[in-house]
Amino acid sequence: MTKTPAKYRALISSDWNECLAPCGPFDFISFTYPSLDPSIKKTFKAYTSNHIPLSEAIRRIAALLPQTITEDQMDAYLDDCFLTYRGVTELIQWCSKKNILFMINTTGMQGYFQRVFKKGLLPEVPVASAHPMIKFEEKGRTFCRYQDLFETRDKPLNTQKIMGKYDIGAVKTIVIGDSGGDGPHFEWGAQAGAFLIASMAKSSLDQYCSRRGIEINLYVGPRYSKGAKRSVESEMGVNFMDLMPAIEKIL
Numbered sequence: 001m002t003k004t005p006a007k008y009r010a011l012i013s014s015d016w017n018e019c020l021a022p023c024g025p026f027d028f029i030s031f032t033y034p035s036l037d038p039s040i041k042k043t044f045k046a047y048t049s050n051h052i053p054l055s056e057a058i059r060r061i062a063a064l065l066p067q068t069i070t071e072d073q074m075d076a077y078l079d080d081c082f083l084t085y086r087g088v089t090e091l092i093q094w095c096s097k098k099n100i101l102f103m104i105n106t107t108g109m110q111g112y113f114q115r116v117f118k119k120g121l122l123p124e125v126p127v128a129s130a131h132p133m134i135k136f137e138e139k140g141r142t143f144c145r146y147q148d149l150f151e152t153r154d155k156p157l158n159t160q161k162i163m164g165k166y167d168i169g170a171v172k173t174i175v176i177g178d179s180g181g182d183g184p185h186f187e188w189g190a191q192a193g194a195f196l197i198a199s200m201a202k203s204s205l206d207q208y209c210s211r212r213g214i215e216i217n218l219y220v221g222p223r224y225s226k227g228a229k230r231s232v233e234s235e236m237g238v239n240f241m242d243l244m245p246a247i248e249k250i251l
Contacts, residue, residue, distance in 0.1 A: 008101040010251055011168045013129075013159040013185070014176035016106040019199045020240070021084045022232050025108035025131075026061060028069060028077040036064050047107075047152070048179040049204045054107055054151050058133055071136050074115045082121050085221075087240035092123045094244065098251070103127040103162055105155050107181060109134040110146050117144055129158040152181045156188030170194045172250065180204030183212075190214040195250055197243070200235050203228070218246055 017025045024030075024044050030037040040061060047057040095102040102125050104113065111134035117124045129147040147158045163173060170192035175185050179202040186209055189196050197218045198205055203226040209216055221238040222231055 008099050008166050008168055010100045010172040010174070010247070011103060011159070011163060011166070012095060012100060012174045012176065012247075013103045013105045013155070013162070014174075015155075015178055015182050015185075015199075016104050016108050018202075018230075019176060019178040019182075020088045020104075022235055023081065023083065025106065025112075027081065028074055028109075028112060029061065029065065031077040031081060032069060032073045033064075033066070039064055048181040048202070050152075050180045050183065050208065054131075054149075054181070058131065058150075062133060069111070069134050071111075071115060074111060074134075074136075075119070078112075078115055078119060078121060082116065084122070085235060085238055085240055087238075087242070089122060091240045091243065092125060094241070095247075096123065100247070100251075101126055101162065101166060101168070103129065103159070105129040105149070105158060105185070107131055107149065107152065111135045113144070113146075114138065117142070127162055129155065153184040155182065155185040159185070159188075174247065174250065178202055178205060180208045183208035186214055186216070187212055195246075197246075198223070200224075200230075200238075 014020060017023055026040045026044060030040050043057045043060050046052045047054050092102050104125055108130050110130045110132050113128045113130060114136050116122050124143045128144050129149045132148050173194040174197060175189040175194050176197045176199050177185055178200045182205060186196050196216045197220060198216045200221045201219055201223045203224055222234045
């Protein structure tokens with residue numbers, strides 16, 4: 001007998017890096033190979049500002065790596081550095097109890113989340129849309145299902161796949177992002193009628209949206225102007241459980 005998909009009341013499709021956690025998608029590489037950090041930061045900024053496509057960023061970073069990252073190296077990074085913004089874990093747990101599908105939708109690596117969930121550092125989510133450049137062999141039963149993401153424009157495509165699978169309408173969908181790399185996701189969300197939340201908003205996201213007449217419904221945490229330096233201290237003061245009233249209103 002075919003198992004009927006779970007019935008979810010709503011969908012949250014959220015970026016991860018510098019949006020739900022104060023880390024970058026390639027920090028585990030910088031941790032393992034510190035000498036690569038300047039080049040990695042430059043590449044990260046280039047694609048999140050929409051100057052180069054994600055595929056080009058991945059090509060450049062892959063060319064820098066002397067060899068692929070192992071599970072042990074990823075675990076060493078997570079043991080030393082894993083951190084989320086306040087209330088993120090609790091929000092994911094609350095969504096699960098409320099039958100809200102919390103989907104991580106990021107340019108980060110599938111292997112990062114495989115190890116995060118395996119080590120119990122974060123509640124496992126039903127779906128993670130992430131890049132497969134780094135991924136590991138799954139050992140044992142897993143709850144999370146992975147969708148491949150190769151370009152930033154794949155974010156809305158993967159969100160739509162989940163909406164269709166679980167029959168969730170756009171008015172019950174929340175998109176969360178922080179930078180211009182989330183621009184295509186926000187652009188789709190604005191056209192579809194989803195609720196748009198900018199978390200730790202970078203000027204690249206504001207610029208992308210303003211040029212296209214996209215209205216962001218809610219800002220969470222610092223809103224950075226062009227050239228402004230990030231304040232991790234301010235970001236860590238944000239509590240994501242404060243989003244509950246906005247989510248409840250959508251429900």
